[in-house]
Amino acid sequence: MGKLTAPLKPLLLPWVLALGLALALLIGPLPGPWGPAAMALAATAQPAATATAAPGDYGVVVVEHLRVKVPADAVDAWRQAERGSWEPWLDSQPGFLDRQLLWDPEREEGTLLIHWRSEGDWRSIPEAEIEQVQQRFERLARQATGSEQGNPFPLVFEGQLLPQ
Numbered sequence: 001m002g003k004l005t006a007p008l009k010p011l012l013l014p015w016v017l018a019l020g021l022a023l024a025l026l027i028g029p030l031p032g033p034w035g036p037a038a039m040a041l042a043a044t045a046q047p048a049a050t051a052t053a054a055p056g057d058y059g060v061v062v063v064e065h066l067r068v069k070v071p072a073d074a075v076d077a078w079r080q081a082e083r084g085s086w087e088p089w090l091d092s093q094p095g096f097l098d099r100q101l102l103w104d105p106e107r108e109e110g111t112l113l114i115h116w117r118s119e120g121d122w123r124s125i126p127e128a129e130i131e132q133v134q135q136r137f138e139r140l141a142r143q144a145t146g147s148e149q150g151n152p153f154p155l156v157f158e159g160q161l162l163p164q
Helices: 009-027 036-044 072-084 086-091 119-123 127-145
Strands: 062-069 096-104 109-116 155-161
Touching (some): 072 086, 072 127, 086 096, 109 119
Antiparallel strands (some): 062 109
């Protein structure tokens, strides 16, 4: 192919950019650690700690993964109890980054994905403090559902997810 003539040179850059955008739209979001979810999580992650931090305590995001039983007629009550208990408490915790509440209508389960700066931040919370928040959650959940005792939204799964 020969040299570009002077009138075509100004059209080359917009054409290349348009072609790149068209390819990006055809390919779609990238999987794995480059996808939109990972980029959103990376945008909320805090910078690594100074050299005084213990090794392994910072720089790795860990996701606490919980599933609870939430009947279809109680989704609003579940979210209301979460807003009145876990949400404000989590916001005050060192290392807490973000939380997602999702509901699976097929299983009638709520999924909670709680993003922590490190496993050390998550695991360092005293069990007694967690129990106090859980009791408040259950009290609010009973009020919202009209239940008289127990936890209207029992835990069915507890685990963690790590970046790869």
